[in-house]
Amino acid sequence: MRTESIQPPPEAKNSETVTLHINGEARTLSVKPWVTLLDALRENLDLTGTKKGCDHGQCGACTVICDGKRILSCLSLAVMKDGAEITTIEGVAPTGDLHPLQKAFIEHDAFQCGYCTPGQICSAIGMFKEGKAHTEAEVKELMSGNLCRCGANTNIINAIMEVKNGGNYE
């Protein structure tokens, strides 16, 4: 193959101080611009509930809720989220209790290995807030950004539909 000229070692870039309001708590950290929100959560803040499945926006495992919207933390830089309100799976439920979706996921056996689960739940919470999914077909379409390799799809959709129809998802 072609030979490439070797780039010189990069000059050290400055770290930026950012404050992320995560699960209701202000967390200030010093990160370089090349740190994604996902890696900041997992490596800097030890919030490993948010998962890295592909790191390229192709699986949905890293879904978090940022300023009320579900987004992919792997395609976000931490420095771009300075001041943002972020909810991760660790913060979706009041302390000591489970979110209705978390309960429904357990009841419907809506996971096997559990690795896509936090992303599925955060995504479904975001979908409820958007208010655009009315039918089961719409729910399936609007949840299609979250892959499940174990094949728990029907149980996941059933769990979400149950909570949706119960209307208890705030």
Add this chain to the structure above:
Amino acid sequence: MSIKPLIGQPISRLEGHLKVTGAAKYAGEYNVSDLLYGYVVNSTITKGKIISMNTDEVKKIPGIVEIFTHENRPSLAWFDMQYSDMDAPPGSPFRPLHKPDIKYNGQPIALIVAETFELARYAASILKAEYQTEAFKTDLEANLGEGRKPQPGLATMLKPPPPKDKGDIDLALSAAAFTSKGTFTHGTEHHNPLELFATTTVYEGKGKVTIYDKTQGTVNCQLYVGNVFGLHFKDVRVISPYVGGGFGSGLRPQYQLFLSVMVALELKRNVRVTLDRSQMFTFGHRPPTIQKTKFGSDINGKITALYHEATAETSLYEDYTETVVNWAPMIYPSPNSKMEYNLVPLDVFTPIDMRAPGGSTGLHAIESTIDDLAHQAKIDPIQFRLLNYAERDESVNRPFSSKELKQCFIQGAEKFGWDKRNPEPRSMRNGNKLVGYGMATGAWESMILPARAEAILTTEGKLIVKSAVTDIGTGTLTVMSQIAADELGLPLDQVTFEYGDSKMPFAPIQGGSFTVSTVGSAIKAAGKALRKKLLKIAQHIPHSAFKGLEIEDVVFQDGYIRLKLDPSKEIAFTALIHANKGKVIRTKNFNVPNLLKLKKHSRAAHSAAFVEVEVDEELGVINVTRAVTAVAAGKIINPKTARSQILGGMVWSISKALREETISDHNFGKYMNQNLGEYHIPVHADIHDLDVIFVEENDEIVNELGSKGIGEIGLVGMPPAIANAIFHATGKRINEFPIHFDKLL
């Protein structure tokens, strides 16, 4: 025994809370102090040698701690056997960073070790190798002529060679009233569990390591690490309770484990090596396989000839095999049969078992050929199968330990509404969509391996059971807890199952649908031994009501031993602890299956899969709108988690038949879609109405639990049922998986 046994109850997963809250920690999530990050650099050529690398230049970057390549890899074990593992095929296992030689595209050639993840990743992107390239071969179809018999080896024990020829196949085919032939092409597939392969190694000092690894076998990895790095086994601890999917990819120790441990030992530091998604395509896959079938029947549809041949890819250094062609004579009695299985070694990584290995490949060819034969004979596909039903396994001339496949046909057909099927292809419609119904049989051999388990009665009278086994999402924690609880007659909240740790009693790798059979039997044996021990202690208590009694005379209930005939005579478990001087009571048992007894029977789970497809007549777009799988797999320990296993297999079936494929470019000898955007696994919008039936089946042979295992069976029958339904909808038989919708234009 407790009055209402837990076995058979649809218990929700015990680790559910941890998984839905994000508290369950996976291998790459142990944020231990002072952690280094490793990032792998992969070969960009397919075959040849590394001439040089710009290691020195890259190492100058501040924050880069070390770069490991074949040039500075520590001198390690010499012999192939030391690199072997429980799932190693015959041959010479791959050794990471061993030599400058490149055996396949994507081979790890270096590991960057840095203070941060981002820096390691950056350095990996600028580390370049100069290669001397050699000609390579990666195309199975172009090299079919080079097929040869596989080398025999230990792996052959679980993967028997094809059965002996019977009768005269050529004569039978030429005399058959109906014959059907097909060529079935399957490409490469990658497991792609959602969790990336990762190993966090904690350096404990003095050559001792604690390893958090993504694996399907903690002990397998412990032995591998001990052998390769020359460590005492007791100094190697592999922990893996939560595994973000395996599907076979974790059956062998993967290279990130080797690299992580190597760094920890060399630098005496804690280190994590996580692979990225494209690297998930660099260590094993389901091999491409090309099959040919020729089946024949008499005028009444009775099968007279079965010919099934498969040629599969393997690597140049190991003979990976699958059981692809052994199934037809087991499922369909035929006086004439011939089966062949060959391998073509190519410049690829060795394939590795992927969910329902062999079975999901072979049954597609068999069941689609059978469907065609039934179509020719104008016999309903279920009737055709009943007409050719094997009451015994004629391929090896043994009875089945149990076989309720007929019930699968009956109950499945009823639930699905098979009677509404018009046998004529292209005869059923829904608006502008063609509707097709298809069905197929599935089978999966029930295996059992030796395993050890420990059972402990705690000072509070609670039960702890232990096994090194992992839980890859199959529900192992929950079902093992159920089995253990029933042994001692305790409610579930009095039982703790400790697992996923090589420190625990020996368990083999978790795969092949043999975990419940293997580990469950060991736990049952340990529980039984503990009951005996408890009774013995009870009998030694002064004035014991249990003196001289046998284990059959008492029951274990809710924390008491009670006399069967007079339940008012009882002793609490806590009293037994007291009698044991306040110490815990423990038993450890090695359960070795009785091979002599087992070998007298063929043991297999069976299924019948029913599928409805809708095909857009003009655009070809295919949807599996409904499917039912009826399964006969012996005792179902937990119908809830078991159902999920089958549902998972059904989603995999849709994926296999219609979605997933690893795309190779043989000009470059590499895979081109090494990401989840282009490696299409089904999304929610692809999955519609799926239903599962467990048919009652009593089996006293397979193991004491009577349970056959269900991890694979959901993926064996349904892929051909989809292909058969598409034929019924469109009149087109597409034998190449995945079926792209444009093939139906």
Add this chain to the structure above:
Amino acid sequence: MNDFNFYKSQGISDAVEKIADQPDAKFIAGGTNLIDLLKYNLMTVSTLVDVNSIKEDTLSETDGAVLLNAFATNANTAYHPIIEERYPLLSKAILAGASAQIRNMASNGGNLLQKTRCYYYYDANTPCNKREPGSGCSAINGYNRNLAILGTSDHCIAVFPSDMCVALAALNATVCVTGPDGDRKIPFSEFHRLPGNTPHIDNNLLTAELITGIELPSKGFEKNYSYLKLRDRNSYAFALISVATAMELENNQITEIRIALGGVAAKPWRVQKAEDFLVGKTPTKENFALAAELIVEGAKGFEFNAFKIELAKRAIIRNCLMALNPASQLPGAQPSA
């Protein structure tokens, strides 16, 4: 991904100045494609200039026309009441792309600047004229299922992957940009480029130019429209073929029609001749079939994508028929009756 500086811009002119000053600096809005490319080391940047601080409303209306904010997200645009009511074709097309999460991040301007999903572009170890001019095209004789059949050259057969842009092309949108030399407007049909001899240049944006808005003419075709997307799974995959149809009918006669194809070329594909042919005709399968022939005229298939020629024709016919009954459209722009 290389190390880079980060700069939060204070406004459009500030952002443009910052980029103009530095080689290898890039704007970042949603980042959904850019961060992906940086992680694959297909691009290196010196500084990322964050344009997210340029916050305005999702869109503004003047004289019936609508100006989309380039920095607004795809989701806010698709779900905006004015877009849902007046430009439902645009809404449907946006919602057929990517996933809900990505649409919540991706900006309208960024949508126009997506890179091709050609496997070889994404693999830095294979020749690719788009990535590395003059190195050759691996796709022409390689795996090209997802690549172009129209407007290709001997140097490149990449496809532009956007769904939103297929609708924008049909709606005759205009791209508003600001650069070091001031503002200018680019008609949508002139924004993206066919590969020719310069496949590495995707579009006609000049250095340091920033997309600030997208103008939609007042005509939104809200009565008869449809977006159809055919792909290898029902959602979260790029189009093999997509079609946007915008139609105006009077007394069962077509008075105006726009048909744009996605997944077939380096830009959304429209053929004036075909649209002209249909004006004054009745909206029948036969007439749409004749137009479809005109649209794919000159198409050239390769080893793995020749099916696209026939599929495109059938998709055009179906989508034009679907436009007669827009209410029948399914989630994910799947084919309906």
